[in-house]
Amino acid sequence: MGRRKRKPDRFIEPEVRAKVKTDAEYICFYCGKETAEDSTVDHYIPFSRGGSNDEDNLVCACRECNELKDDMMPEEFRLFLYNMERYEDMAYGQLQKIYSRSGS
Ligand SMILES: [Zn+2]
Numbered sequence: 001m002g003r004r005k006r007k008p009d010r011f012i013e014p015e016v017r018a019k020v021k022t023d024a025e026y027i028c029f030y031c032g033k034e035t036a037e038d039s040t041v042d043h044y045i046p047f048s049r050g051g052s053n054d055e056d057n058l059v060c061a062c063r064e065c066n067e068l069k070d071d072m073m074p075e076e077f078r079l080f081l082y083n084m085e086r087y088e089d090m091a092y093g094q095l096q097k098i099y100s101r102s103g104s
Contacts, residue, residue: 010047024060046071
């Protein structure tokens, strides 16, 4: 992945958005649901907390998860979902990804 200059705001180029969604096959990164036309692109590490607009910080998310997550860090969001008892709805593999990514 080449490094390109990015605008210093949370703008994500449309082609990057499209790629993140198609790479994820429109599956929500957080809850594992198919998002179809309701898909959004979420900053995995929130932009407001130092996350970048680089593709490796972007995940496909359903609108609901994106709105819930807001500017929470991934680990905070996981606990939040757990507390909401949404935990069991989440695909186990997705959770593993959250763990593995938050350690890097
Ligand atoms: Zn979701």
